[in-house]
Structures are given as structure tokens and as C-alpha cells.
Amino acid sequence: MRLKRISLIISVLLIPFSLLGQHGGETLFGVLQLTPSARINALGGHQVGLYDNDPSLALFNPAMADSSFHKNVSVGFSPYIADINYGYGSLAWNQPGLGTFFAGVNHLGYGDMIMADVNGEIQGNFTASETVVFLGYSKKLSSHWTAGITFKPVMSTIESYNSWGIAVDAGVHYRHANGRFHAGALLRNAGRQISTYADGDAESLPPDLQVGFSVKLAHAPFRFSVTGRDLLSGSLDYEIPENDFGVNVSQPESANAGFGNLLLRHMVFGVEFVPSNNFYVAAGLNPRRRQELKVDSKVSSVGxxxxxxxxxxxxxxxxxxxxxxxxxxxxxxxxxxxxxxx
Known part of the structure; x- marks a missing residue:
């Protein structure tokens, strides 16, 4: 009884993240899908080729960390969806001749929830949360190239059930001599679940391959960013597995979409107005988010x-x-x- 109730809770909690992942209803550790950086979020949630003096960018692509990050500290908070909150903190340190090290933590709290048995009788309250620790390192390979790697132990707790695993990010960053063009590639969240919530087999984490670039105009204060994401997952089709809990999630229509539509869903677009190093305004478009989470009768500004x-x-x-x-x-x-x- 208790295990079945917890299984239902897990399924409901993972719905928002499964819609954004490549395996519907099967995504592990939703905190790994979140982007701590407010700037990256403003630009659509994924921009692997964006470079700036912001240590939170290294939490997304470790290759972005360099000597300019030395002793930079960043903290952030997000009141997310449905009373879910998450926040992060990070610190970077450069050691001349060795490279740049950084560490951080991102915590996702689902808040208090009501515990009930299968008959709907209230048994009390419980909490659920997920925490990921970032331990990263980057090294300048040449005047144009930097490489980085991040190890991310992650812990998930739902009521009295726990699961933990480890993920790895590995990225490279290219900087053109003109300083206006940057490009990056990132293999994100490759790893495995080490322990499960209950009896069962540990699962692998689906890696996300991303490639992108950003370019700032030479004679105007605008920067444009484009990133291709989920490049290992083909058409992005997924199936929602059958379940016994009455949780129904609509399937995407990507099976009937044309090639251009499918290609667009792999892309994220961003633009910034950057008149100085002390101010910016940014906007982004995430076509996949817009397509999969829209309401056909009123699309509005979703995505x-x-x-x-x-x-x-x-x-x-x-x-x-x-x-x-x-x-x-x-x-x-x-x-x-x-x-x-x-």
C-alpha cells in the first residue's frame, strides 16, 4: 500500500520534467534538467556557446570557466512552478598554471504535500527534494580553446525514500580572436542512478549533446545565440508508458511533423542588447517547449x-x-x- 502510494507521488512529480526530457514519464533527477543561471534562462534555457563573466554559466558548461572567474561568487533563487522552489550557490577559483576550479550546489524543494492512502484518507504530510553538487574544473588548452568537466553527485528524497546517482558534464569552448564570436559543445548529464527509491534496477541517465554559438555585432550592441540540444535523440518522439495510477499525459504530435518542424525543436534562440558590461536585456525562444506545452486554443507566449x-x-x-x-x-x-x- 505504502509503496504504491509513493510510486504514484513519484509519477506525478516527474510529469513536468518528463515533458521536457526525451523519455516521457521516465526522467530521473529532475533537478539535473534545470538551469541555475538567470541569464541562460532568459535566453531560452540552453545556450552552450554564450560566454560572459558570470560564474553561474560554468554550472551549465564547465568550459566557460577561466581565470576571469577567480573568486567570483554567485547565488540565485527561483520560485518555480506549483509552489516548487529551487536555488543555487557557486564559487570559482583560478590557480595559475593549473586551471580554474569551481563548486556549487543546486537544491530543488517540492514543498509540503499531503500524504493519503489509496482510499483517500489523510495520513499526514511529507516533503520531497532533490540536491545536486557541482565539482568542476576547466583548463585553457590554447589561446582559442578551453575544456572543462563537472562531476555532479545528486540525491533525491521523497518522504522516507531516497535515491542517489552521479552525472557528468564535459564541454569545450572556442573563442575567436576578435572576441565577438564564441562557440561551445557540451555533453550534459551523462551518468547513472546508483541507488533506487525501492527495490529495482538502477537506470542510466540520458545524456544531452548540445552544440551552439554566440556572436556579438561589431558595430551594434547586440549579441545573438543559437544552440542545438538533444542531438542524440533524433526526432524527439517519446512514449508515455502505461500505468495503474490514472495519470494520462498527451503524446506529442512530432510523428506527423515535417523535417523543418522537427529540426526547430532541437534549437534554442536568444538575443541580447548589451550596451555596456554593466547592463543587458535578453530574450529567448525555446520552440520545443512552446510546441509541447502549448494549448492549441491559445498559444500565447508559451516558450x-x-x-x-x-x-x-x-x-x-x-x-x-x-x-x-x-x-x-x-x-x-x-x-x-x-x-x-x-
Whole structure:
């Protein structure tokens, strides 16, 4: 009885993330699918070729960390969807001749939930949460190339049940001599579940291959970013497995989509207005999010995101908002500073 109730809870909790993953209803550790950086979120949630002096970018692509990140500290918070909250903190440190190290933690809390048996009788409350630790390193290979890797132990707790695993990010970053063109490639979240919530076989985590670039115009304060994501998952078709809990999720229509539509779902687009190093305004489009989470009768701004950032005194503040569904948007806040300034 108790195990069946917990299984139902797990299925419901994973629905929002399964819609964004490549295996419907089967995604492990939803916290790994989230992007801590407010700036990346403003640009559609995935931009592997974007470079700036923001340590939170290294939590997405470790190759973005370099000597300019030395002693940078970043913290952030997001009131997510359906009373779910998550936040992060990170610190970077450069060791001359050795490379740049960074560490961080991202915690996702689902809040208090009501515990009931199969007859609907209230048994009390319980909580659920997921936490991932970032341990990363990057090394400059040449004047143009940097490579990085991040190890990410992750723990998930639902009521009295626990599961943990480990994921790895490996990326490269290319910087053109003109300083305006950057490109990157990232293999994200390759790993495996080590222990399960209950009896059962541990599962592998589906890796996400991403390739992208950003380019800033030479004579105008605009930067454009494009990233291709889920490049290992083909058409992005998925099936929702049958279940005994009455949880029904609509299948995507990608099976009937044309090649151009399918290609578009692998892409994420972003644009920034950057008149100075102390201010920016950004906007993004995530076509896959828009296609899979839209309501046909009223598409509205689903899939779009926007944000801005500015510097006051010794602190950089960033904010972004992403529209996931007509019913809700997510907001992201972050603050960055350098501890050597104090």
C-alpha cells in the first residue's frame, strides 16, 4: 500500500520534467534538467556557446570557466512552478598554471504535500527534494580553446525514500580572436542512478549533446545565440508508458511533423542588447517547449523568455522570466560578486 502510494507521488512529480526530457514519464533527477543561471534562462534555457563573466554559466558548461572567474561568487533563487522552489550557490577559483576550479550546489524543494492512502484518507504530510553538487574544473588548452568537466553527485528524497546517482558534464569552448564570436559543445548529464527509491534496477541517465554559438555585432550592441540540444535523440518522439495510477499525459504530435518542424525543436534562440558590461536585456525562444506545452486554443507566449541584468556597486543582479505554460511562468533571480573586491 505504502509503496504504491509513493510510486504514484513519484509519477506525478516527474510529469513536468518528463515533458521536457526525451523519455516521457521516465526522467530521473529532475533537478539535473534545470538551469541555475538567470541569464541562460532568459535566453531560452540552453545556450552552450554564450560566454560572459558570470560564474553561474560554468554550472551549465564547465568550459566557460577561466581565470576571469577567480573568486567570483554567485547565488540565485527561483520560485518555480506549483509552489516548487529551487536555488543555487557557486564559487570559482583560478590557480595559475593549473586551471580554474569551481563548486556549487543546486537544491530543488517540492514543498509540503499531503500524504493519503489509496482510499483517500489523510495520513499526514511529507516533503520531497532533490540536491545536486557541482565539482568542476576547466583548463585553457590554447589561446582559442578551453575544456572543462563537472562531476555532479545528486540525491533525491521523497518522504522516507531516497535515491542517489552521479552525472557528468564535459564541454569545450572556442573563442575567436576578435572576441565577438564564441562557440561551445557540451555533453550534459551523462551518468547513472546508483541507488533506487525501492527495490529495482538502477537506470542510466540520458545524456544531452548540445552544440551552439554566440556572436556579438561589431558595430551594434547586440549579441545573438543559437544552440542545438538533444542531438542524440533524433526526432524527439517519446512514449508515455502505461500505468495503474490514472495519470494520462498527451503524446506529442512530432510523428506527423515535417523535417523543418522537427529540426526547430532541437534549437534554442536568444538575443541580447548589451550596451555596456554593466547592463543587458535578453530574450529567448525555446520552440520545443512552446510546441509541447502549448494549448492549441491559445498559444500565447508559451516558450518565450526574457530578462535583464545590471551592476550596482560591487554586485551584478540578474532577473529572468520563462513562460512554460498558460497557467504559470517561472522567475529567476541571481546575484554575483567578487570576494576580492571587499
Amino acid at each position: 518565450y523568455s526574457w530578462g535583464f541584468g545590471f551592476r550596482i556597486y560591487k554586485f551584478h543582479f540578474s532577473y529572468s522570466s520563462a513562460r512554460y505554460h498558460l497557467a504559470s511562468s517561472s522567475n529567476h533571480f541571481s546575484i554575483t560578486t567578487n570576494i576580492s573586491d571587499f
